[in-house]
Amino acid sequence: xxxxxxxxxxxxxxxxxxxxxxxxxxxxxxWWAYAGLFFLLATSVESGSIVIVGAGIVLFAxxxxxxxxxxxxxxxxxxxxxxxxxxxSRLQSALGLLxxxxxxxxxxxxxxxxxxxxxxxxxGTVAGAVAGVVFALVGPxxxxxxxxxxxxxxxxx
Amino acid sequence: xxxxxxxGLIHAPTRLSLVAFLxxxxxxxxxxxxxxxxxxxxxxxxxLTTLESTGYVEIRKAFVGKRPRTSARLTADGRTAFERxxxxxxxxxxxxxxxxxxxxxxx
Numbered sequence: 539x540x541x542x543x544x545x546x547x548x549x550x551x552x553x554x555x556x557x558x559x560x561x562x563x564x565x566x567x568x569w570w571a572y573a574g575l576f577f578l579l580a581t582s583v584e585s586g587s588i589v590i591v592g593a594g595i596v597l598f599a600x601x602x603x604x605x606x607x608x609x610x611x612x613x614x615x616x617x618x619x620x621x622x623x624x625x626x627s628r629l630q631s632a633l634g635l636l637x638x639x640x641x642x643x644x645x646x647x648x649x650x651x652x653x654x655x656x657x658x659x660x661x662g663t664v665a666g667a668v669a670g671v672v673f674a675l676v677g678p679x680x681x682x683x684x685x686x687x688x689x690x691x692x693x694x695x
Numbered sequence: 696x697x698x699x700x701x702x703g704l705i706h707a708p709t710r711l712s713l714v715a716f717l718x719x720x721x722x723x724x725x726x727x728x729x730x731x732x733x734x735x736x737x738x739x740x741x742x743l744t745t746l747e748s749t750g751y752v753e754i755r756k757a758f759v760g761k762r763p764r765t766s767a768r769l770t771a772d773g774r775t776a777f778e779r780x781x782x783x784x785x786x787x788x789x790x791x792x793x794x795x796x797x798x799x800x801x802x
Contacts, residue, residue: 555717692719
């Protein structure tokens with residue numbers, strides 16, 4: 539076998555590994571579905587009515603369970619090998635996720651408090667909407683970043 | 696540590712893609728393999744059967760509700776053979792491989 543043929547075979551192997559790692563588990567609509575659920579929850583909490591808050595929490599829980607079904611199914615259909623993730627990459631992943639959550643909460647608080655300070659109506663709902671939109675826009679980027687981290691870690695050559 | 700060994704069974708183009716995909720995963724559903732590798736049902740079945748008969752792949756059939764769901768994964772032997780094959784390819788690329796005789800390869 540010629541070195542060029544072997545190199546071609548190795549490139550194919552790398553391509554398939556990348557295909558597995560980059561396989562799309564979260565569809566685009568999933569992020570926006572969660573954005574809608576955040577908005578719904580924030581709106582219900584802002585209503586101040588215990589009944590509406592309770593209904594909002596239940597709807598959020600049921601909605602989250604339902605929108606997660608296809609994601610769980612897609613993730614189970616082809617699980618990336620656990621040994622690809624080292625403690626370091628797991629830590630990077632966890633820190634990335636934690637950072638994302640902190641930014642979302644901070645953004646929601648700043649928006650809500652700022653909105654309220656300006657005397658504008660529905661600060662909680664607006665904060666929920668802003669957090670939802672940022673979640674839907676930045677979430678896919680976070681997933682792509684995590685895939686890139688895993689690819690760098692598993693790079694053969 | 697694995698020693699390099701070129702494996703003709705794995706190296707066939709479609710099987711190389713299939714085994715490389717399986718090597719990066721635990722269990723994979725038939726549908727995912729078919730769509731990812733852009734193979735027909737029959738072509739994928741044929742390749743999986745070949746790999747299963749050599750002990751490289753394990754196939755599991757389960758029912759989710761009334762729907763049959765077939766999954767596959769590399770066995771320990773399959774994984775070892777793949778790792779050794781990759782090492783052999785790397786050696787060829789780096790130019791350190793010894794001349795391959797018929798005994799070096801399968802099939």
